Amino acid sequence: MEFRRAPELIGRLDGSVPVRQGKGVQGLIRLVLDYWLLPVLLLAAFTRFYDLTAAAIWGDEGSSLLLSQYSLGEIWFHAAHDVHPPLYFMLLHGWIELFGDGIFSVRTFSALPGIVTVGLGVWLVALVATRRAAILAGVLLALLPTAVRYSQEVRMYALLGMLLLGATLALVYWVRQPQRWRYLVIYTLLMSLAFYTHYFTAFCVLAHWLYLALPGLRSENGARLLGRPSWWLANAAIVLLYLPWVPELLDLLRHMDELKANGDVGWEPPVTWSSLPAMVWQLLIQDEGDSLPGPLFIGMPLLLLAVSALLAWRDNLPHRFGGLLVSFSLLPLFLVFAVSFISPVFIERYLTAYALGLPMIMAIVIDRWLKTARIAAIALLVLFVSLEGVGLKNNIDVDVNDQISVMVDFVNTHYAPGDRIVISDMLWYLSYVYYNRTDAEPMLYTPPLPDGASSRPNSYGFGTLVSETDEVYLDRLTALPVGSGRIWLVGTDDQPEEFAPLPAGWHKVSELAAGNTRARLFVLCGSAAVAQFASVQCP
Structure with a gap:
């Protein structure tokens, strides 16, 4: 995938005047400089490597390390009996072969995709909004507490976030140039890898289909993107690539009682209506906020929801890309919440990949408001960064002697x-x-x-x-x-x-x-x- 975009979509820091760029290496260097990519990635690296080894390996991480000790064929077999697909464990197996199984090494395997994800977020917002919004999105993503936390665990959630955000980026390129098949090829590959990483990838598929079904979303020749044969072929290819795992998944579903007997599923607490705002607090401050005053506990998540809804409702971005970000962030949140009334699965780490869209939404809205409602924009920025700061503090509040x-x-x-x-x-x-x-x-x-x-x-x-x-x-x-x-x-x-x-x-x-x-x-x-x-x- 090329790291470039149409010159008319690249603005100065205030998002007003286009910035021309070269091609190839010169274009890449210009983009790195124009979008402050190096300092943003350094910030992401700092938050993810800080105290990386402070917390001890816990049970889920221990299971990752045990599973990765098997051969690739054995990983396929044992992952089929576990609650997650095999890709992450296979990659971790190779990583350990190269760099060992020390705690710094195995957690670095999660930190690196977490850092790459921040760069992908900058790239994505640069495609759909201004340079200022892209830089701001990078900073907010670098500080997002739930992303930082799961970039420091030996689990698949950071890898999943990188794959899903990369697939969404490929989708944006295809929507802008639907005649370019290579973007759908990349999309197919990344989505297939994501399905082999975590079953909740299905919610990303639904979010992308919902976006393409938005009224008025058409290609330049007026045709509906959702009806293009290339889109359907890409999704058919994803299904075909996933077929080797389907028998294992069906066998796992048939043995759900055994999983419940072991406590691997069914341990999640039942949801209530307060679980939804509690999840938003958990993603942002690493605390469910149940000790907060009621108006604040409900009000802050409602505010963020209203801001996101406003971006989707008054979406004047090219190709309604604001709707894509809102669909990516909120649809999985609400669907998993609804499903959890039947079978509880409303757990923070399962939704961390989709929470990545929230900082990008806030960055685009803040960038817009800086032109028309400067005080409101600054207030929203201060609020969001403050919440992230609380979450980062809670993340590093680890007693190394109590492990x-x-x-x-x-x-x-x-x-x-x-x-x-x-x-x-x-x-x-x-x-x-x-x-x-x-x-x-x-x-x-x-x-x-x-x-x-x-x-x-x-x-x-x-x-x-x-x-x-x-x-x-x-x-x-x-x-x-x-x-x-x-x-x-x-x-x-x-x-x-x-x-x-x-x-x-x-x-x-x-x-x-x-x-x-x-x-x-x-x-x-x-x-x-x-x-x-x-x-x-x-x-």
Whole structure:
């Protein structure tokens, strides 16, 4: 795709006078300079690399790292049993082969597409609005808290945002020049990759179709873009490229009960009408805002909604591109909210890619208002940047000493050969194995349910990532091999009874709590380990 645009659409900083540009490398350099692209990308890099390794790897990230350890063929199989398609994990597999699995390395794999996405946002707004709006969009995107947060996690959300925004950019090029097939080829490729990254790509498809269905949206010869054969062929090609994964998706849907049994789906809280404004607050300040005064809690999201609706209603951008941005941002938000009344899936990270449109909308509106309502424009800019500042502060509010990694390091340091390590919860297990530096294979505690049924995970969801051998699962503490006579129990900090009742003859000799987890070291009476601890009194 060419990084260029029609000269008449490139304005000075005030958006008034066209700026001519050259072609090729000279044109690219001119665009980088004119749109302050380098400082904008540096700002995006700073926000995404700042404290990149402060928070410990959590359960979802641990699952990404476990899945990426398999071969590509095995990743395809295990991803088919998980709740996400395989592309991200395959790419992460290759990244780790090249750069290792250190926390900085694996999180950089998310930070880089997050930075690229900011550049794509500048490019997109430069195509549809003024230079000032494009620069402003870049700054607001660089500071968007939800985008920053998920550019710092070993998950697929930053990659998804880059692919969807790139596909939307290709769509803009095609709408401007529908006779150019190459833009639809790029669109098809990016959308196909996005479908192999996350199932919520379907909402982007709906947003694009809604945009093309807008009244009055026609090509230069007056034909409806939605009816062009090339558009239908592109979407048919996306379907064909996705067909290899469809059997895996259908199999996953047939086993939804197994996913629910493992807690991989169905854990999301039910939605209420307050969930919608809470989501807007979450995307912007990383807090649901439930402690805010009611008028503010409702008023700010309504204001942003009104501003977005105004851009769509009074859309005088070429080809009604304002409607495209509003459709991209709001349609998925409202659709996922509506679906969640049936099956709750209204989770911030699932919508982060679509929240990318909000800073671009605000930038275009602020740029317009600076010409006609300067005070209102400045007020909106200050409001939005202030909200982003609060969100960024909440993002970096991490106590590095209150992390699960601290607890695991404690076990690593005090581990002795022959020690047994038992973990109470799957999410803790997924994090623990990343930081484990001992020669012991941690075991997952799976006591029988009250009705006597097994609580072992099945082969769907996170269960597909855990060894299927009995060596990993421990149904009863009394069945634990004695080994050195020392046992580490790792569980939730405020629920020590999750291992109760402890077998007779177990004595706690050490413990450490961090990151809502607690590791307790026990020694068994009758074992040689008792001699190491004078405080242990055995009968």
